[in-house]
Amino acid sequence: MIKVKNLTKEFNGITAVNDISFQVEEGEVFAFLGPNGAGKTTTVNILSTLLAPTSGKAIVAGYDVSKKGIKIRRLIGYLPEDFGLYPGLTIIQNLDFFGGLYKISKNERKVRIEELLEFFDIWEKKNAPVSTLSKGTKQKVSLAKAMIHNPEILFLDEPTSGLDPMIAKEVLDMITELKKDGKTILMTTHLLARAEKVCDSVALISEGEILCVGKIAEIKSELKTSTLEDVYFAVIGENHG
Ligand SMILES: Nc1ncnc2c1ncn2[C@@H]1O[C@H](COP(=O)(O)OP(=O)(O)O)[C@@H](O)[C@H]1O
Numbered sequence: 556m557i558k559v560k561n562l563t564k565e566f567n568g569i570t571a572v573n574d575i576s577f578q579v580e581e582g583e584v585f586a587f588l589g590p591n592g593a594g595k596t597t598t599v600n601i602l603s604t605l606l607a608p609t610s611g612k613a614i615v616a617g618y619d620v621s622k623k624g625i626k627i628r629r630l631i632g633y634l635p636e637d638f639g640l641y642p643g644l645t646i647i648q649n650l651d652f653f654g655g656l657y658k659i660s661k662n663e664r665k666v667r668i669e670e671l672l673e674f675f676d677i678w679e680k681k682n683a684p685v686s687t688l689s690k691g692t693k694q695k696v697s698l699a700k701a702m703i704h705n706p707e708i709l710f711l712d713e714p715t716s717g718l719d720p721m722i723a724k725e726v727l728d729m730i731t732e733l734k735k736d737g738k739t740i741l742m743t744t745h746l747l748a749r750a751e752k753v754c755d756s757v758a759l760i761s762e763g764e765i766l767c768v769g770k771i772a773e774i775k776s777e778l779k780t781s782t783l784e785d786v787y788f789a790v791i792g793e794n795h796g
């Protein structure tokens with residue numbers, strides 16, 4: 556579903572992403588793990604066609620990000636690091652606005668929004684302005700927004716960051732539900748123990764380079780570690796030492 560080959564992104568001489576390659580299979584949950592500044596958001600933004608790569612290739616749902624941005628954008632949902640909602644608008648108004656951008660008809664939008672309000676358990680707050688909501692509720696609205704056009708592929712940048720552990724668990728449980736629906740999900744996260752439960756595969760990235768990539772079970776057996784956290788400390792720690 557996602558194929559990345561020798562992808563590099565430079566910002567005025569700074570290499571944010573350095574020659575990375577990986578693949579995400581259909582229906583897989585794939586996590587990008589790494590310290591702040593590793594290049595996770597930059598990679599997600601290239602795959603979401605918000606940023607152009609400096610070199611290399613990225614194919615999403617069979618389309619080249621450098622050539623078919625508009626096609627790709629209809630097939631993907633994107634959860635940015637900072638919610639990306641209109642704070643002055645209510646939950647319904649936000650979802651209706653973004654649904655309109657995808658040219659979903661008024662009636663279809665209404666049905667879809669009701670489904671999402673149910674799924675994310677935010678029905679009661681549907682007429683509250685987003686600015687009045689807790690961080691956790693904002694994150695659920697932001698996920699609902701990413702799902703408004705029922706995309707096959709989801710890019711979730713730090714979907715649990717800043718959430719308390721209970722809400723973070725709820726959000727990750729929802730991601731598991733989306734996986735059961737057959738969605739392909741690429742997410743970035745810091746929650747290693749939870750990521751281990753939700754994800755099939757991971758890429759460990761540091762200073763723009765992928766140090767380790769593959770199925771979690773295979774990586775653990777190769778490195779003879781029992782948890783993803785141990786993998787992280789072994790791989791990222793070695794690189795920093
Ligand atoms: N628009 C930009 N202009 C210049 N440098 C940037 C820009 N975006 C990201 N960077 C740099 O690229 C590197 C990777 O950043 P980012 O992808 O946001 O990392 P992460 O999401 O893993 O924390 C950092 O050194 C960051 O400062």
Ligand SMILES: [Mg+2]
Pocket residue numbers: 595596597636712
């Ligand atoms: Mg980031």
